[in-house]
Amino acid sequence: MVTATKKKTNRKDDILRALAVMLEGKPGQRITTAKLAAEVGVSEAALYRHFPSKARMFEGLIEYIENTIFTQINLIKDQQKQTFTRVEHLLHFLLGFAEQNPGITRILTGDALLGENERLQVRVEHIFSKLESQIKQILREKPMLDGDKLSADEAVIANLLLAYVEGRLNQFVRSQFKQKPTQSFKAQWAFLYNQLKQS
Numbered sequence: 001m002v003t004a005t006k007k008k009t010n011r012k013d014d015i016l017r018a019l020a021v022m023l024e025g026k027p028g029q030r031i032t033t034a035k036l037a038a039e040v041g042v043s044e045a046a047l048y049r050h051f052p053s054k055a056r057m058f059e060g061l062i063e064y065i066e067n068t069i070f071t072q073i074n075l076i077k078d079q080q081k082q083t084f085t086r087v088e089h090l091l092h093f094l095l096g097f098a099e100q101n102p103g104i105t106r107i108l109t110g111d112a113l114l115g116e117n118e119r120l121q122v123r124v125e126h127i128f129s130k131l132e133s134q135i136k137q138i139l140r141e142k143p144m145l146d147g148d149k150l151s152a153d154e155a156v157i158a159n160l161l162l163a164y165v166e167g168r169l170n171q172f173v174r175s176q177f178k179q180k181p182t183q184s185f186k187a188q189w190a191f192l193y194n195q196l197k198q199s
Contacts, residue, residue: 011042011046011050012050012051012060014040015036015040015047015050015051015057015060016057016060016061016064018036018039018040019031019036019057019058019061019103020061020101020103020104021039021103022035022036022039022103023102023103023104023106023107023112024102024103024177026176028111028114030114030115031112033047033048033054036054036057053117054116055116055117055119055120058107058112058113058116058117058120059120059123061104061107062107062120062123062124062127064104065104065107065108065127066127066130068097069094069097069127069131070130070134072093072097073090073093073134076089076090076093077138081145082145082146083138083139083141083142083145083146084193084196084197086138087135087138087139087161087196088189088193090134090135090138091161091164091165091185091189092182092185092189094131094165095165095168095169095181095182095185096181096182098168098169098172098181099172099180099181099182102172102173102177105169105172105173105181106173107120107124108124108127108169109166109169109170109173110124111173128162128166131162131165132158132159132162133158135157135158135161135162136154136155136158139154139157139158140154150196150199151199152199157196157199161192164188164192168181169181
């Protein structure tokens, strides 16, 4: 019984891993269940025994993205006790995560979801909405951590910082994964940091 459950879980993971790898192909390319089944080495019927639809497979990857991102953000908040250091680590983590997972970045930019179930886009929008709230919260906690408040609106700054990340992710996908998200981060963060200090 335990072995059968473990095998089933592993097969589900295999399918999700194969989907993520296939998404690393040419941006804009649509993945069919027939191609995915061939990649995993099972029949299409076997795929549907683990996931009732392709949308549910994408949802499995979106859940992985969400869990990974927000677990890491909580770690950053626990380990870093200065506002701008938290922001720097958070931005760098998001860009690095995208760089290491090109297929998953296609989900985050919506490129891989074109023509798929509409609810998948809603799930991704929810991730970005939560991310923006997290950045806003970090900025709002500045008086407690650093003893002084930002003079600019935290919501405006959080939106700008997230737009920077989204822009880097879109460039990565648009360049067919040639333009790395972390490229020039040090110099770009130095600029952002100077702006944040003055705000």
